Amino acid sequence: MARFPLAILAILVSPLLFSALALSKTLKRDVKALNEIKASLGWRVVYSWVGDDPCGDGDLPPWSGVTCSSQGDYRVVTELEVYAVSIVGPFPTAVTNLLDLTRLDLHNNKLTGPIPPQIGRLKRLKTLNLRWNKLQDVIPPEIGELKSLTHLYLSFNSFKGEIPVELANLPELRYLYLQENRLTGRIPPGLCNLPNLRHLDIGNNHLVGTLRELTRNEGCFPALRNFYLNNNYFTGGIPAQLANVTNLEILYLSYNKMSGIIPAEIARIPQLTFLYLDHNQFSGRIPDAFYKHPFLKEMYIEGNSFRPGVKPIGVHRVLELSDSEFLF
Numbered sequence: 001m002a003r004f005p006l007a008i009l010a011i012l013v014s015p016l017l018f019s020a021l022a023l024s025k026t027l028k029r030d031v032k033a034l035n036e037i038k039a040s041l042g043w044r045v046v047y048s049w050v051g052d053d054p055c056g057d058g059d060l061p062p063w064s065g066v067t068c069s070s071q072g073d074y075r076v077v078t079e080l081e082v083y084a085v086s087i088v089g090p091f092p093t094a095v096t097n098l099l100d101l102t103r104l105d106l107h108n109n110k111l112t113g114p115i116p117p118q119i120g121r122l123k124r125l126k127t128l129n130l131r132w133n134k135l136q137d138v139i140p141p142e143i144g145e146l147k148s149l150t151h152l153y154l155s156f157n158s159f160k161g162e163i164p165v166e167l168a169n170l171p172e173l174r175y176l177y178l179q180e181n182r183l184t185g186r187i188p189p190g191l192c193n194l195p196n197l198r199h200l201d202i203g204n205n206h207l208v209g210t211l212r213e214l215t216r217n218e219g220c221f222p223a224l225r226n227f228y229l230n231n232n233y234f235t236g237g238i239p240a241q242l243a244n245v246t247n248l249e250i251l252y253l254s255y256n257k258m259s260g261i262i263p264a265e266i267a268r269i270p271q272l273t274f275l276y277l278d279h280n281q282f283s284g285r286i287p288d289a290f291y292k293h294p295f296l297k298e299m300y301i302e303g304n305s306f307r308p309g310v311k312p313i314g315v316h317r318v319l320e321l322s323d324s325e326f327l328f
Contacts, residue, residue, distance in 0.1 A: 026055040026068065026075045029097060034066065034077065036094035041087055067103075076100040083129075084108040091135065096121050107153065108132040120145040129153040131177060139178075141166040149173055155201065156180045163188055163202070172196055179203040179228065189213060192220035201228040203252065210236035211258075221245045230254040230276065240265040250274045254300070257281060264289050272296055275313075279303035286310050 034054035038046055051060040055068035055075045062068055067079035077098050087109035095104065096118035102125060111133040119128075120142030126149060135157040143152070144166025150173060159181040167176070168190025176191075179201045186209040187202065200221075211234065214220065221227075224245055230252045237260030238253075249271050259281040266272070267289035273296060282304040290299060291313065299313035 024070050024073060024075045026053050026077075027071075029099070030054065030075075030077045033094045033097040034063070037092045040089065040092050040094070041082070045082055045085055045087065069100075071100070079103040079105075081105040082109075086110055088112075091115055093118060098122070099124070101125055102148075103127045105129040106133070111135055113137070115140050115143075117142045119143060122146060124148055126172075127151040130157070131155045133157050135159060138162075139164050139167075139183075143167065144169040147171065150196075151175045153177045154181070158182055160184065162186070163191075163207075165190060167191065168193065170194065174223075175199045177201050178205070181205055183207060187214060189217075192217060194221075194223075196223050197221065198223050198247075199226045200224060201226070203228040203230040203232070205232055207232040207234065209234060211242060212236055212239040215239055215241050215245065218244070221248075223247060225271075226250040228252040229256065232256055234258055237261070238263060238266060242266060243268050246270060248272055252276045253280065255279045259283065262286055262290075266290075267293055267296075270295070273298070275299045277301050277304065281305060283307075 031053060035052065038049050049063040051057045054063045054066045054077060056062040065081040066077055068075045069078045078100055080095065080098065080101060081103065083105050087106065089111065090113040091111050093116045096116060099121060101122050104122070104125060105127065107129045111130070112135065114137035115130070115135060117140045119140060123146065125146050128149060129151070131153040136159065138161035139154060139159050141164040144164060147170065149170050152173060152175065155177040160183065162185035163178065163183055165188040168188050171194070173194055174196050175198060183202070183205040185207065187207060191197065191200070192214050225247050227248060227250065231254065234256040235258060237258065240263040243265040246269060248269050250273065254276045257280065261284035262277070262282060264287035267287060272293060275296060275298065278300045279302065283306060285307045286301070290296060297314050301310060301312050
C-alpha cells in the first residue's frame with residue numbers, strides 16, 4: 001500500500017477540515033447572540049461584521065474578532081475579541097449567551113455600567129479582559145463561578161465596593177489585575193490560597209488592612225511572583241513570614257501607611273528583584289543582607305524615617321509593566 005509523505009497528507013487534509021468547518025451550521029443560539037451584539041455596538045464594529053453568520057457564510061469570512069470551532073455537526077463561538085474600537089454604552093448582556101466562550105476581550109473601549117451577573121454562565125471562560133473601560137458598580141461575585149478562569153483583567157475602570165470573596169474560588173487563576181479602580185475594604189484572605197496565582201495587582205485603590213492578615217497561614221501564595229499593593233491605605237509592618245512567599249520577584253508597597261522595621265528574613269526570598277518601600281512610615285535600618293542579595297536590582301526607600309546613611313539600591317524608575325506582557 002502506497003504511503004503519502006506527511007507534508008503532502010497535510011496539504012490534502014487541511015482543505016477538507018476547513019471545508020467541513022465551513023459547511024457546518026453555526027449554532028442558532030450563537031448566531032442570535034452575536035447579531036444582538038451587532039445591533040447594540042457602534043458603527044466601527046458593525047461595518048466589519050458582514051453577513052448574518054458570525055462564523056462565516058459561504059464565501060464570507062468569520063466576523064472580525066470572532067473565532068469559531070466545530071462541535072459535532074455545529075460551529076460555536078469560542079472567542080470574542082473586540083477591543084480598542086470605541087464601543088460606547090452598557091456591557092452587551094447578549095455576550096453571556098455565548099456559553100462556549102473561552103476568551104472574552106473587550107478592553108480599551110468605553111463600556112459603562114455594571115458587569116451583569118449573568119457573566120457567571122460562561123463556565124468555559126479562561127480569559128476575561130475588560131480593562132480600560134468605564135465600567136462601574138461592584139465586581140459581580142458570579143465571576144467566582146468561572147472555575148476555568150486563568151486571566152482576569154478588570155483594571156482601569158470605576159469599580160467600587162469590596163473585592164468579592166468569591167474570587168478565592170478560582171483554582172486556575174494565574175493573573176488578577178484590579179488596579180486603578182475605587183475598591184474599598186480588605187483583601188479577601190482566601191486569595192492567598194489560590195495555588196496558581198502568579199500576579200496580583202490591586203494598586204491605586206482605597207484598600208485597607210495589613211500584610212500580616214494575608215500571610216498568617218502557612219503555604220500562602222505558593223506561586224506568587226508579582227505583588228502590587230501600592231497607593232492604598234495599608235498599615236502595620238512587613239511580617240517576617242512574608243519570606244515564606246518564596247517565588248516572589250516584585251513587591252510593590254509604595255505610597256501606603258506602613259510602619260516598623262524591615263525584617264532581615266525578607267532578604268531570604270531567593271528571586272526578589274524589585275522592592276519598593278517608598279513613601280510609607282518605615283524606620284530603623286535596612287539589614288545588610290539586602291545589599292548582598294544576588295538578584296535585588298531595585299530597592300527604593302524615599303519618604304520614610306530610616307536612619308541616616310540608609311541607601312537605596314539601583315537607580316529608581318517608575319515600574320511600569322504593561323498588562324500586555326502577561327497576556328498569552
